[in-house]
Amino acid sequence: MTASKLYILDTNVLLHDPKCLYEFKEQDITIPMTVLEELDDIKDRKKNVSQEARAAIRAIDEILSHAEDAATITKGVDIVIPVTAANSEMKLGQLSIFPDHELTARQGFLPQNSNKDNHIINCALHIQATNPHREIILVTKDINMRLKALGAGLKRVEDYRTDQLVSDIDLLPAGHDNLEGNFWERVEDVKSYQEGSHTYHTVSKSLLPNTYPCEYIYDDSEEFAARVATIRDEQITLRDLGVDRLMQQNCWGIEPINIFQAFAMDAVLDPDLDLVILNGAAGSGKTLIALACALEMVIEQRRYNKIIVTRSTPPVAEDIGFLPGTEEEKMTPWLSAIQDNLEAMHEHDERPQSSVKYAIEKANIQFKSLNFIRGRSIQEAIVLLDEAQNLTPSQLKTIVTRCGKGSKIICLGNLAQIDSNYLTPLTSGLTYLVERFKDYEGAANVHLEGIFRSRLAEYAEEHL
Known part of the structure; x- marks a missing residue:
């Protein structure tokens, strides 16, 4: 049974909380290829978030390592967490990687330039157009990116608040x-x-x-x-x-x-x-x-x-x-x-x-x-x-x-x-x-x- 919601994660969400992949319960998650490229770029730089980038990559690899082939990664791999008491596993949603670099410029898309945010927004717009029966949600901590996505026609854009302790x-x-x-x-x-x-x-x-x-x-x-x-x-x-x-x-x-x-x-x-x-x-x-x-x-x-x-x-x-x-x-x-x-x-x-x-x-x-x-x-x-x-x-x-x-x-x-x-x-x-x-x-x-x-x-x- 396909999950009713599909969350598309921005790079800053994975940097903020590398364990966020386990926070969306039974819903599915997609990570655009552009996000992986950004994580790869950050992990080797002497940045104060390089450690978080490496942790996020390890978390993604841990889930996708169970994939049988490349097609499975694109389609979706089950996210499971061990249940110690029952010595078993609990199945959440699925994690997939979307090859957004294959998207071509088309009506309604933002300009395909060097702006990584545009690539991620275009990825979300494409998935929204090709999955009319699912609720597509872009999750980003970038306020300006949320505004751009809404202006480009994306129906749902959210901040990542799962671990936020105070609202103000x-x-x-x-x-x-x-x-x-x-x-x-x-x-x-x-x-x-x-x-x-x-x-x-x-x-x-x-x-x-x-x-x-x-x-x-x-x-x-x-x-x-x-x-x-x-x-x-x-x-x-x-x-x-x-x-x-x-x-x-x-x-x-x-x-x-x-x-x-x-x-x-x-x-x-x-x-x-x-x-x-x-x-x-x-x-x-x-x-x-x-x-x-x-x-x-x-x-x-x-x-x-x-x-x-x-x-x-x-x-x-x-x-x-x-x-x-x-x-x-x-x-x-x-x-x-x-x-x-x-x-x-x-x-x-x-x-x-x-x-x-x-x-x-x-x-x-x-x-x-x-x-x-x-x-x-x-x-x-x-x-x-x-x-x-x-x-x-x-x-x-x-x-x-x-x-x-x-x-x-x-x-x-x-x-x-x-x-x-x-x-x-x-x-x-x-x-x-x-x-x-x-x-x-x-x-x-x-x-x-x-x-x-x-x-x-x-x-x-x-x-x-």
């Missing part, structure tokens, strides 16, 4: 919640106790029905501030922080300017948190706060042995080609933000450059490429992951799972500055990280508000 970026947790009025005036029953130097309060969950672990809570009194420690049944335990104590934090000469930076410093400095996500606009202090706290914990507190700094490396404009030198020398242009912040922290020293050099050597700061993070097990280190918004969910998973015993990872990013052609704020790995770790008691997310880089930067962020 504004729904992403901020990591902090401002309560109107005075918090304690709402509390009728509380149990307070002391553990070490920390005070905890257990209150009813009805006071904060939508809270989650490690969310920061503060009110309008400018005195109360706390962090959700645990959520058990119908009770919430808060760790009392106090606004004054938070604002008096000092790391490597850096003090918080506002309450959000104070939350960020508290999260980074807390040894009970394994993952801290700092997101916010350019100039909000993400990198400065993270680096200052990292130096404090490595040099002064000696809690960690080193600082590993890494980031994705997509070019903002035209690529400048291969860079000479060692791995760390190649990464230096990409990680100049770290150097800038180190210089800012020591600008009033008698010998600023000597102070920066001392900090780099004493804290054992290492600049590493993401390509060499894979397969490692990082022990007793702080990992600063800059520009995390440019990473896919699978790339972020690779990095986070590298953290071994005694390590902590700090992810920095700004969802308004995504440089990747294959990501949007809703599909960025940073969005997935925030949402997936929302209920993990060992992770905190803080959205920093306010821009302190300069008056010009603040105006640009608001008006450009």
